[in-house]
Amino acid sequence: YYFAYSTSFNPSLEQLTSTTGNQQLPPENNEGYEVGAKFELLNNNLSLNGALFQITKNNARTANPDGTFTPTGTVRVKGARVGVSGRLTPEWQVFGGYTYLDARIIQGLTFINGIGNTTGRVPLNTPKDAGNIWTTYTIRDTYEIGGGMFYVGQRYANNQNTVQVPEYFRF
Numbered sequence: 702y703y704f705a706y707s708t709s710f711n712p713s714l715e716q717l718t719s720t721t722g723n724q725q726l727p728p729e730n731n732e733g734y735e736v737g738a739k740f741e742l743l744n745n746n747l748s749l750n751g752a753l754f755q756i757t758k759n760n761a762r763t764a765n766p767d768g769t770f771t772p773t774g775t776v777r778v779k780g781a782r783v784g785v786s787g788r789l790t791p792e793w794q795v796f797g798g799y800t801y802l803d804a805r806i807i808q809g810l811t812f813i814n815g816i817g818n819t820t821g822r823v824p825l826n827t828p829k830d831a832g833n834i835w836t837t838y839t840i841r842d843t844y845e846i847g848g849g850m851f852y853v854g855q856r857y858a859n860n861q862n863t864v865q866v867p868e869y870f871r872f
Contacts, residue, residue, distance in 0.1 A: 705735040726772045729760045747787035755779045763809070763819070763860065775808040776824050796849075797834035802827055806860060819860040828868075830854035848872070 737752030761774030784798040809819030835849030858864040
């Protein structure tokens with residue numbers, strides 16, 4: 702069992718948002734809480750884990766219509782994750798996970814051009830559900846065959862939540 706608390710900050714060049722020399726922006730700062738547990742089964746050959754978490758970002762940068770950025774946003778993500786990894790037999794391994802995200806813009810930007818306020822919306826590119834499963838099988842200690850699936854749920858392409866990106870699976 703564990704509890705974790707963390708803080709971090711992102712300067713204005715983080716995630717390729719180049720504002721240096723154009724604008725004086727404070728860094729985005731983050732605060733995170735997480736509580737979780739890990740269990741070992743099958744003589745420590747299979748591990749199950751799970752956690753609940755909350756991350757809050759202050760001074761979140763929002764792109765303005767004129768190409769500048771405003772550091773007035775607050776974004777909060779509450780979520781849960783579960784995972785499994787280990788050996789079901791000496792030759793057969795399995796790995797998998799699922800994440801649920803409840804993300805909201807707590808303090809958004811009100812646009813003058815009629816798009817509206819982003820407060821209460823879901824931050825862009827944040828799916829509610831994501832998961833994966835992967836398995837491998839070793840043949841004669843020499844060869845390994847495996848396969849898996851990744852899933853990402855529907856998400857929005859903007860903070861106004863007017864453009865959706867559909868869910869997808871990758872095998």
